[in-house]
Amino acid sequence: MPSFLSRRAFLSGAAAVPLLTALPRIAPAAPLNAPFSVGAFTVLPILDGPFGLTREIVPEADSIEGERLVELAGLPKEGPWPVPVNVFAIRRGPRTYVVDAGGGSTMGADLGNAAERLAAVGVDLTKVDAVLMTHLHPDHAGGLFDDKHQAVFPNAELVVQQEEVAFWSDDGSMSRMPSSMEPLFQIARTALGAYQGKVRLVTGMAEAVPGITFIPLPGHTPGHAGLLLSDGNAQFLLFADTIQSALLQFPYPGWTTSFDVDPSLALASRRGILDRLAADGIPVTGSHISERGRIVTRGMGYAMVE
Template sequence: MGMVDAARQQVAGVYHRQVGDILVTALHDGYQDAPLSTVHGMAEAEAAAMLRAAFRPVPRRTNVSCFLIRSGGRVALVDAGCGPSKPTVGRLPANLAAAGVAPGAVEAVLMTHLHPDHFGGLSDGAGTAAFPHAELALHEAEHAYWHDDAAMAAADPARQKMFFQGARTHLAPYAARTRLFSSGEVFPGVTALPLPGHTPGHTGFLVASGGASLLLWGDIIHVQELQVPRPEVTMAVDVDPDQAITTRRRVFDQVATDRQAFAGAHLHFPALAHLARTPQGYALVPDAFTLALEGDAP
């Protein structure tokens, strides 16, 4: 009997969810670790204790996922991941290939917002688009904010370079094929829902078909172990923390009341879940792995 080589890496980060006639595929881009100083609204010691109690690493570890949408023979991608900026991220191209989709087949890239972990995979930063035939669609307020020179001048130098200039650089190859929206259907069966606060044009996308739906809620939360029990906890990168809290509370109430299935860029992969009410507030209930593409009935 021959020797079997030990595994050197995880298998592909790809997970499908059928929503009526639309297939949504979660694609893992990796994860990022960040200091607890990026968590606002609670003491660092308390945040560390909550993470350790949940068997999570300290400093905080945040997943990054993108979502592929195949609807009516067309292909869209929600967000583009970090790009190859760190050793633990940049897995989107490999997982897109594992899902059977070539970059040239992506017709639209729907942006939840313009932060580096969402726009970094759009281009190589030197003018070459990663998705050569794709239209780029984003909220008009999002595009306006990150292209506002006065807003950039008011930011600290690091954020000017990484966020403002980074967004402009990675969006540049799509300048001739950028579509701005405010709300409404942005792709067959996909409706844009403005969820401002984290950024001015932060957007969720409701995928709906055949009586089924899935809300791709963007960055409503970054650290589920902290922000589900404490919705008032914000992130250092929130542009308007107070509005982010208001939006988070509203979305929490909506998905819990409606038993709405959702997926988030920063929920632990494969990032599909429900939110249940508890006497203390809310509890995140990750979807169980299932061989049925439709998922288990809620």
């Protein structure tokens, strides 16, 4: 095709979509596709696999605003809207830590690549010192154990919030949740069972390992927490499932997902941490975000920028 034709087609196409010009320009955040440093820490993002969000999972996206965002992103109206499931290996000196473990074999064929991909970047699974858990949902805890329910990180300590373990271990809380959630309880219990004797429970803003501190962000699950890496002046926050859809929840932070155990508490945690990050400029990424960057306020919501 002669180039002027494609250029003309492009121009007329652009003119037909006035919404594009109405949107503020967003300086792109850095893609989460390579190791990066936080002081003496090296963080290796590992993609466990893609997960497809749908309108059933984000009910408020079934709206004019939701349709507009999904359309501008070139995604199908009803979903799936893919988000990554991330695992992080963190190294400092001789120590290796892993944050969350991906879905293992509990979440279908798209997930469960973390163990192989960790090994591929040189992480010896038998030499991981500690696995730090943001929470015990299957896309984070399913990869802790193999098909025989044995620990994938056989010599690691499993560090997790006491409240999180209490919730998933309690038959009372299981009976109060919809029965469709029962498999989630079983997966969390299998994961904890695989690390029997090596589970270290912490409460609140506890230091998980030297330089890495839990930041409680309850609501998504009762013990849901981020992890703040600090070394000298360098800081970086892994805020876990605070945002499960960057596309929808940065502009509309009030939108919750069906995975939130306590949606109003999850919303309060989300607003609270995003406001704090926007004020103090600490860089961040999450378990379901493809970029890392800083949070800025934008309109009624937020954006992530370089």
